[in-house]
Amino acid sequence: MSVEDLLRELAPQVLTALVRRYKVFDSCEDAVQEALIAAALQWPDSGVPENARGWLITVATRKLVDQIRSDTARRRREDALATPQSALVSDAMPEADQDDSLALLFLYCHPVLSGPSKIALTLRAVGGLTTAQIAAAFLVPEATMAQRISRAKQSIRGLALAMPEEDREERLAEVRHVLYLIFNEGYTATGGPELTAPELSTEAIRLARMLHGLVPDDPETAGLLALMLLTDARRPARTGPHGELIPLAEQDRAAWNRDLIAEGIDLISRTLPRGQVGPYQLQAAIAAVHDEAPDAVSTDWPQILTLYEILEQFGPNPVVTLNRAVAVAEVHGPAAALELLETLESDKRTARHHRLLATRAHLLEQLDQPEAAAEAYREAARRTTSVPEHRYLTDQAKRLVRR
Numbered sequence: 484m485s486v487e488d489l490l491r492e493l494a495p496q497v498l499t500a501l502v503r504r505y506k507v508f509d510s511c512e513d514a515v516q517e518a519l520i521a522a523a524l525q526w527p528d529s530g531v532p533e534n535a536r537g538w539l540i541t542v543a544t545r546k547l548v549d550q551i552r553s554d555t556a557r558r559r560r561e562d563a564l565a566t567p568q569s570a571l572v573s574d575a576m577p578e579a580d581q582d583d584s585l586a587l588l589f590l591y592c593h594p595v596l597s598g599p600s601k602i603a604l605t606l607r608a609v610g611g612l613t614t615a616q617i618a619a620a621f622l623v624p625e626a627t628m629a630q631r632i633s634r635a636k637q638s639i640r641g642l643a644l645a646m647p648e649e650d651r652e653e654r655l656a657e658v659r660h661v662l663y664l665i666f667n668e669g670y671t672a673t674g675g676p677e678l679t680a681p682e683l684s685t686e687a688i689r690l691a692r693m694l695h696g697l698v699p700d701d702p703e704t705a706g707l708l709a710l711m712l713l714t715d716a717r718r719p720a721r722t723g724p725h726g727e728l729i730p731l732a733e734q735d736r737a738a739w740n741r742d743l744i745a746e747g748i749d750l751i752s753r754t755l756p757r758g759q760v761g762p763y764q765l766q767a768a769i770a771a772v773h774d775e776a777p778d779a780v781s782t783d784w785p786q787i788l789t790l791y792e793i794l795e796q797f798g799p800n801p802v803v804t805l806n807r808a809v810a811v812a813e814v815h816g817p818a819a820a821l822e823l824l825e826t827l828e829s830d831k832r833t834a835r836h837h838r839l840l841a842t843r844a845h846l847l848e849q850l851d852q853p854e855a856a857a858e859a860y861r862e863a864a865r866r867t868t869s870v871p872e873h874r875y876l877t878d879q880a881k882r883l884v885r886r
Contacts, residue, residue, distance in 0.1 A: 486526050489535060490519050491689065495587050495609045497539045501547065502644045508590075509636040510550055511543070512608050518543035520613075585697045586644050588690075592657045593639055600635035601661045602668075607632060610686045620680045621668070658694065659707050659763065662687050666711050670718065674868035678722050684715055705754040706764030712747035713770035716740040728875040732779040744774045765794045784813035801833040805842060817849040837866035841876055848883065857883040 484492075494515065501511040518539050532538040591604040606612045612620075618628035647654050669683025691708040698704050720734035751767040769790045776782040791807035794800075804827055812820035824843055827833045844859030857880040864876035 486523065486531065489531065490522055490539075491610060491686075493536050493539055494519060496536055497543055498608050499587050499644065500540050501543055502587075505547065507547075508642075508644070509640060510547055512636065514543045514547035514550060515539070515608070516613070517546045585694070588658045588694065589647060589654050590639060590642060590644055592654065592661050593642060594657070595638050595642075596635055598661075598664065600631060600638070601657075602665055603628060603632050604635050604639075605661055605690070606665065606683075606686065609690060612682075612686065616682065620683050655698065655701065655704070659704060662691050662694065663707060663763075665690075666715075670714060672869060676870045677726060678728055678869065678871040679718060681718070684711070684718070687711060688715060702754050702757050702759070703761040703763050705750055706761060706767045709747045709751040709754065709767035710763055710770055712743045712750070713767060713774050716743035716747065716774060722871065726871055728871045730875075731773070736778065739774065747771065748775070760793075762794060762797050765790055769794075782813075784810055788814050801827050801830045805833065805839060808842060808846075812846055812849065817846040821846050821850075835866060837863040837872070837876070840866060844876075844879065853883040 497518065498512060498515045501515060502508050505511055521542055522535075522539060526532075526535075587609055588605065591609060592601050596604070603617055606617050606620075607614065614629050614632060615625050617632075618625040621628070666684050666687035669680045669685070669687060672678065672680045688708070688711045691704070691711055695701075695704050695708045716739050717731070717734065719740060720736065720738040721729055723729055747767065748771050751764065751771055755764055755768065769787055772783050772787050772790070788807065788810040791803060791810055794803050795807065804823065808820045808823045811823055821843065824839065824846070827839055833839045840859050840863035844856045844863060847856035847859060860876050860880035860883070864873045864880065867873050867876065
């Protein structure tokens, strides 16, 4: 295991150890970040300590004490926090408590926080990413991300680091949703020069593995992990040598990660028979159908269409409807799919979205309406903030004009 991977694994354990003892979450989080930076600088040369977790807790505690001592406005806390060095070593190795990691995820995904704040805090403390790394992944200035994280920490100040009792299932669903958003942003970045942000999708998978380990009997968490694995397996084939977008039907399936596919299929195959099926399990099943097809022509589109119809029963979702339209086109033809797309034109979430326009363009092309399709492609290109998507959609419009 690399030093970076080890630090990411230990980060939530060290933070929960400090928060449990000292209760001042924001100061503890800052101290842990400093300890992680110190380890990242020292360990590659000096070697990883025998008790890496204890080393980090000791250093983070010292950093925390230094913070308190340097802040005259917090002088009263100094007496409570200042700890003799002999005590630091003996207290630096509390027994690891897996529930602490889950409790930390619950805290970062608290309802009082906005979606972006939940993602930022999760990536920073649980994921071990620096503010600069998170800012770069989301294409915002580091100062902007630092302010967002600071406001989020203020919002959860005073909240207990503890497992919720009454709304645990709802909060667990919120944790899954945050990890799902992180993965999606990594798999298809909403903007910028690159189609993907691999560090985000990789981190989302790592956190989903951790969550699955903490709640191994939760089928939707297993479904989420399977979905991530089956989807991320295609990432190597999603772009060409110059970063250009390659649609699913044209991808070189030999480049797909077969180990991830095998793991994802095994996981969802063991999960689906357990009982009640949820949205993440259904999406994983759809991804599995795609991944098991040896080529695009062999894809079992009737099965995919059935799975999307079941998925829609969990509530109206324009993205699910848009994806179902693609399956409808494959099973019943492009005209039927266009009729379905009309139902999305009044939905503010998708009415002017570039993916709706791009899907319409593809269907119009199949109906041999090149001029209308080209215009839809151009409009879709104007709507996207992703450079690779803009380039791809523009090229599709030019191709039709040249016909």
